[in-house]
Structure formats: structure tokens, C-alpha cells
Amino acid sequence: MAQVFVTGATGFVGRHLLPALLHAQHRVRCLVRKPVNAETLQDCSVYQGDLLHPQPWEPAIMGADTVIHLASVHRGTPELLHRTNAEGTATLVALAERAGVHRLIYLSTLTAAPTPQWPYAYSAWLAEEAIQKSSLDYTILRCSVIVGPGDPFLGGMIRIARSWPVVPIIGNGQTRFQVLDVRDVVRCVLQIIAEGRFSRKLLSIGGPEALRYEEIVERVLAALGVRKPKVRVPRRLMRWLVNRLEGWGVRTPFVPAHFLSRDHCAASLDVIQEHFRFSPTRFDDTLRAVCTSADDLLL
Ligand SMILES: NC(=O)c1ccc[n+]([C@@H]2O[C@H](COP(=O)([O-])OP(=O)(O)OC[C@H]3O[C@@H](n4cnc5c(N)ncnc54)[C@H](OP(=O)(O)O)[C@@H]3O)[C@@H](O)[C@H]2O)c1
Numbered sequence: 576m577a578q579v580f581v582t583g584a585t586g587f588v589g590r591h592l593l594p595a596l597l598h599a600q601h602r603v604r605c606l607v608r609k610p611v612n613a614e615t616l617q618d619c620s621v622y623q624g625d626l627l628h629p630q631p632w633e634p635a636i637m638g639a640d641t642v643i644h645l646a647s648v649h650r651g652t653p654e655l656l657h658r659t660n661a662e663g664t665a666t667l668v669a670l671a672e673r674a675g676v677h678r679l680i681y682l683s684t685l686t687a688a689p690t691p692q693w694p695y696a697y698s699a700w701l702a703e704e705a706i707q708k709s710s711l712d713y714t715i716l717r718c719s720v721i722v723g724p725g726d727p728f729l730g731g732m733i734r735i736a737r738s739w740p741v742v743p744i745i746g747n748g749q750t751r752f753q754v755l756d757v758r759d760v761v762r763c764v765l766q767i768i769a770e771g772r773f774s775r776k777l778l779s780i781g782g783p784e785a786l787r788y789e790e791i792v793e794r795v796l797a798a799l800g801v802r803k804p805k806v807r808v809p810r811r812l813m814r815w816l817v818n819r820l821e822g823w824g825v826r827t828p829f830v831p832a833h834f835l836s837r838d839h840c841a842a843s844l845d846v847i848q849e850h851f852r853f854s855p856t857r858f859d860d861t862l863r864a865v866c867t868s869a870d871d872l873l874l
Contacts, residue, residue, distance in 0.1 A: 577768055580636050580676070581619075582606045582626060582667065583645030587726050588682060590615050591757045592643065592764060599765055604635050606646070626663035629670055641768055642671050642679045647702075650821060653694035660698035665705040672710055678774075679713045680767055681706055682760070685753075685779055685839050687717060703777065714773040716763060719781035719839045722861055723757030724868035731827065732795045733866065742796065742803050745829065746810040748789030751838040753781025756856035763851050773850075781841035783848075783855050791858075798862050 579596055583589050584605035593615045596603050603619040610623055624632035626646050636642065644667055648659045664681070671679055687699035706713045722729045736742055763780065767773055786794075789805070796803065808816075817829045847855040 576600045576602065577641045578602045578604070578639050579641045579643060579768070580604045580606070580639035581643045581645065583647060584616065584619070585609075585611055586645055586647075587723075588721060588757060588760060589645050590725060591723060592645070592761050593619060595761045595765060599769070601768070604639060606632055606635065626667065627658060629666055633670055636670050636674045636676065639671075639674065640677045642667065642676050643764065644679060644681045647699075649695055656694045656698040657701070660695070661701035661705070664702035668705050668709045668711065677712055678768075678771075679706060679709075679711045680764055681713065681715045683715050683717045683777075685717050685719050685781065685841060686837065707775075707777070712774050714767050714775075715777040716760070717777060717779040717841075718760060719753040719755045719841060721755050721757050721760055722865065724865055726757065726865065727826075729754075729791075729795065729862065729865045731829070732792060733799065736792075736795050736799055736801050736803065740803070741806045742792055743808045743813065744789050744792060744805050745808055745813050746788075748787060748792070748807070750788050751785045751840055752788065752791065753785045753838075753840040753844070754791070754858055754861070755780060755782045756861040759847060759853075759855045762853065763847065766851055778846075778850060779841040780846050780850075781839070781844070782858065782861075783844050784858050785838070785840045785844065786858060794859065794862060798859075798866050 579601045581589060581593065581603060584593055585607050593603060597618050605616060605619045605621050606624055606626065607616070607621055608625055622632045622635040644664065646663065648655055668679070681702065683703055684699050686696040687703055688696045689700050691697050703715055706715060720728050792805065813829065817827050820827050843849065847853065
């Protein structure tokens, strides 16, 4: 049983991870920005605070043996991305070192790269650097797009497929995603804690299929039994449109990383089986779970 300190507990992955940590009998402390009444936080010790202003919550990390770092932002200005993802992680690492934390698990992205022209990818890469230069026993999981009930990517596609008159295909629709089920990510994290493997390692992980963007859209339409025309939208136009919508406070499922022409694929389709010895969830099974939870929300 570990004493775990979790950042980003209110996010998509955090909401799936927390019940699993508690079920595995770990004691969980969470850093949350706003006072929330979330059911998933019920059996955790909750500390209110911001990653960027650690003074009030610094004592919460004392005595933790494991830190799971999920707090991040995917959208916003390059400054916000840099401050939260790069500087926020560096701050957390320094605190964890001072507090004598044994292990830090960080969920990074397959798009992480030393490319300042892509602020999100760059900020994640800088976060990885801060962790790798530390004295901590870290494991970095570079993940492909993570999906499951409550995710913005598939959830957003489902909303669009249901309510828009047409379904946009961004760019040529050929970018490939090795979509990863959130339950499998949770399972990997639990294994890392339980078995203490992958010490000071960075692993790239993805699901068992590499699907083209257009193929994902088609499977979503088929799963919903919806027939709608698909419309090709050039990447640049989409980026402009999304920036406009987000500027007006309209959330879209199209976070910048999804526009990149780079594939979101790990080295191999067997990577989870190879490293974690279980068969990851196939896309259609994940999609069924996401559609069911979206149906529940409609009821
Ligand atoms: N989802 C994916 O497809 C995907 C793919 C690859 C890697 N990842 C990585 O996996 C991790 C978790 O992703 P996610 O999808 O769960 O993200 P998410 O849903 O966007 O959640 C982000 C979390 O970070 C918190 N946060 C943001 N800024 C903060 C700050 N300044 N101080 C404290 N907390 C802050 C948010 O708190 P509020 O609730 O207050 O906003 C939220 O709890 C991230 O590191 C992400 O880069 C995700």
C-alpha cells in the first residue's frame, strides 16, 4: 500500500485513476484547484491549491512515497502551456525531491518534442527533461490519445456526429492514432506502483491498433448508427475556426495536438502486452463503453 500524491485528480484520467488507486488500498492525497464535490474524491485527502503556487499545499506532499503527476493544460497561450506544464512540473519535482518522495509517475504525450514552434509538445518535453534530470525514481509514460467515458476526443466526436449536420474530417484524415483506453492506462500506472518496475525509464505507449482519423470517425458513425456527410476541412482553416470558437468560450474536441500531421503512434502495437503483460482494449470495445456513457448522460 502506497501513500500517493496525485495532481490533476479532477481531470479525465484522474477521475478514472482515483477509484482504482483506492480500490488497490492506496492512501490518496489530491491537489485540486477548485473545491469540488466530486464523488471520486470522497475517500481521498483533498488539498486545494494551484501547481504554480505551491506554498499553501507543500506540506501535503510530505510523507508521500509516490507522486502521480497528471496536472497539465492542453490549450491556451504558449505562456500558459509553458508555465503550467514545464515550470509547474519543475516546481513539483523540486518539492518531491525535498520531501524525499521515492517515485514520480508522469503521463506525457507521444507528441512531446524539442519543438518550440509546437508549444504543447515542447512544454511536455521540457517537463520530461525536468523529471529526467532529477534524482527521483521516475517513470514517464508517453501516451497516445487516451479515450474512455468522459474523454474530450471521442466524446466530442460523438457529440458532433449526433448534433452537427455534417462531420468534419481534418486535413486529409490520414493521421494515425494508436488510441489508448483510459482503463489500460490506469492498469499500467497501478502495475508500476505495485511492482516498482520501469525505474528511471521513459516508455511510449499506445493501444493495439493504429487507426486513421477518418477511420475513427467512420467507426463512431457506425457505432451510433448515424449517416451524415463528411466534410474535409483543411488543417489551417480548422485551426483558425477552433481558435475563434475557443476564443468565444466554445469548447471543441479539437485540441491542437490533434491537428499535427505527425502520427500519434508508439513504436509497436504490442507495446502494452510486451511491457505490462496484458492485452489492451480494442478500439471498438472502448467506443462501446464511451457511447454507453454518452447515452447515460442523455437520459
Ligand atoms: N487525455 C489524453 O488524450 C492524453 C494523451 C496523452 C497524454 N496525456 C497526459 O495525461 C495527463 C492527464 O491528462 P487528462 O486528459 O486527464 O487532462 P485534463 O482532463 O485536461 O485534466 C488536467 C488536470 O490538470 C489540472 N490542472 C491544470 N492546471 C493546473 C494548475 N495550474 N494547478 C493544479 N492543477 C491544474 C486540472 O484541474 P482543473 O480541474 O481545476 O482544471 C485537471 O485536473 C496530462 O499530463 C496529459 O498531458 C493525456
